[in-house]
Amino acid sequence: MRRTFAMFGLCAALSAAAAAMAFLPNSSEASPTETGSPADEADSATAIAVIQNYAACYNEGQATGDPGLYVVLESTTYVTSQGYVTRYDRVDDELGSPFKTAKLLSVDNVMLWGDGRISADVQVLLGPYWFNEWRVFLTRQGDTWLWDQEVSLPAHPDVDTVAVNGINITETKDESTGDITYAFVSYSGSWDFTETDAIIFNFTNSGQEAHEAILMQLPEGADPMGLLDGSVAFEDVTFIGGVFDIEPGTSADLTVVGLPVGTYTLVCFFPAPDGAPHAAHGMIQQFNIVAPAS
Ligand SMILES: [Cu+2]
Numbered sequence: 409m410r411r412t413f414a415m416f417g418l419c420a421a422l423s424a425a426a427a428a429m430a431f432l433p434n435s436s437e438a439s440p441t442e443t444g445s446p447a448d449e450a451d452s453a454t455a456i457a458v459i460q461n462y463a464a465c466y467n468e469g470q471a472t473g474d475p476g477l478y479v480v481l482e483s484t485t486y487v488t489s490q491g492y493v494t495r496y497d498r499v500d501d502e503l504g505s506p507f508k509t510a511k512l513l514s515v516d517n518v519m520l521w522g523d524g525r526i527s528a529d530v531q532v533l534l535g536p537y538w539f540n541e542w543r544v545f546l547t548r549q550g551d552t553w554l555w556d557q558e559v560s561l562p563a564h565p566d567v568d569t570v571a572v573n574g575i576n577i578t579e580t581k582d583e584s585t586g587d588i589t590y591a592f593v594s595y596s597g598s599w600d601f602t603e604t605d606a607i608i609f610n611f612t613n614s615g616q617e618a619h620e621a622i623l624m625q626l627p628e629g630a631d632p633m634g635l636l637d638g639s640v641a642f643e644d645v646t647f648i649g650g651v652f653d654i655e656p657g658t659s660a661d662l663t664v665v666g667l668p669v670g671t672y673t674l675v676c677f678f679p680a681p682d683g684a685p686h687a688a689h690g691m692i693q694q695f696n697i698v699a700p701a702s
Contacts, residue, residue, distance in 0.1 A: 419465035419477055444519030444527060452518040455528045458546055458553040463512040463532065470509065475502035483547050483554040506647035507534040513566070524548060529561060538623075538649030539565050539606065539663040563663040567605035575674075577654065577691075579615035588681070590615070590691035592674050599695040603669050607697075611651060612659040619676045619686065622650040623662060632673050632692050636685065648672065669697050 447455065462481050469477035476499050479487070492498040513531040520526055527545045534540060541563045547556035574595035581588050592611075601607060611621050625646040626632060634640030648667070651660040676691040685691075 419468040420461055444521040447518040447520050447526065451520060451526060452528075454553065455518045455526050455546060456515045458555075459515050459528055459530060459544060460512060462555050463510050466510040469502070470505065470507075473503060475499045475505070481555055483549065483556045485547070486554070486556050489557065507538070509536075510534055521545070525556060526553070531565070533665065534649065535647070537664045537667050539563055539665045541663075563606075563608060563661055565606040565663060565665050567665060569604045570606045570608060571602065571604045572608045572610055573601055574610050574612065575621070577611055577613045577615055577619050577621075577676075579617065588689060590619070590676065590680070590686040590689050592621070592691065592693040594695075599693065600698045601695060602700050603667070603697050604700070606663060606665045607667060609662040609664075609674075610659055611654055611662065613654045613656050616656050617678065617680075617686075618656065619654045619678055619691070620650060620652045621654065621660075621662060622675050622677070623648040623664070623672060624675065625670060625672050632675070632694055635673075635675060635692070636688050667697055669699050671696050 458481075462478060465478040465481055469475045469479075476495075479495050479499050479502065482495075482498075487495055487498050490498060492501070511533040513533060515528050515530050517529040518526065519528075525545045525547050527543050530542050530544045532540050532542070541561045542558040543561055544555065545557040545559070546553040548554075576593040576595060578591050578593055579588050580591070609621070609623070611619075613619055625648060626635075626640055627644050630640045630644075632640075635645070649662055649664060651662045654660045672695055674693045674695070676686040678686050680686055680689050
């Protein structure tokens with residue numbers, strides 16, 4: 409049974425356990441192969457309440473400039489998994505999060521696990537367009553359930569039409585100079601994609617290095633190379649979403665809903681062997697969302 413939520417909830421302090429103390433989630437890519445056991449109604453209600461509260465605190469934390477409101481609801485394991493040594497580092501960083509809202513769309517399939525954790529499958533919109541589907545694990549600390557892990561699940565946005573656009577990531581070495589050119593290559597041969605309810609960009613890494621694909625919108629008419637020479641400031645860039653750490657030989661999805669007609673940019677900032685970002689060696693690509701032919 410899928411619970412859906414029409415509105416943002418209220419952020420409540422769930423317990424006094426936490427001392428005073430973004431979502432650029434570094435979710436693990438592998439889908440879980442094992443399953444837990446189905447939760448009963450009481451445990452399901454608990455998990456749903458904890459997740460609703462976390463989302464509410466995320467929104468309040470972003471709106472008020474106090475990310476501590478939700479970082480306090482995260483386990484140490486989670487904070488560390490996001491690349492931070494302490495909660496304070498994470499709070500500092502979250503102040504600059506490009507995703508000011510997390511809209512919880514549904515919570516489903518609550519399960520109990522042998523390690524004492526509880527999970528639920530969650531659909532959430534980060535910012536206006538970036539659709540994420542995660543299995544969220546909660547861990548118990550004293551009388552509080554904390555946000556412990558996100559595992560990416562295949563995205564199934566609840567919309568009428570979903571388009572899938574395949575994008576290959578290639579590395580081409582010039583044998584005479586040794587220089588490597590990196591590229592996003594559209595399977596369809598076109599960088600015009602028709603506007604629709606949801607679009608899944610499926611990236612396949614055909615190279616030998618890890619890559620990322622960050623989706624952003626630059627100021628109207630800006631030259632994307634301006635991201636590299638500083639003539640386009642990051643403050644003027646709108647981050648839409650992204651997939652991070654696409655290992656060689658793997659593929660990863662980036663799902664957006666309701667992305668409007670316009671020009672967008674895909675970019676990878678991972679460093680090439682010469683230390684420059686891949687973007688400086690070709691891994692920066694603009695595309696258009698175009699209106700459907702009438
Ligand atoms: Cu790259």
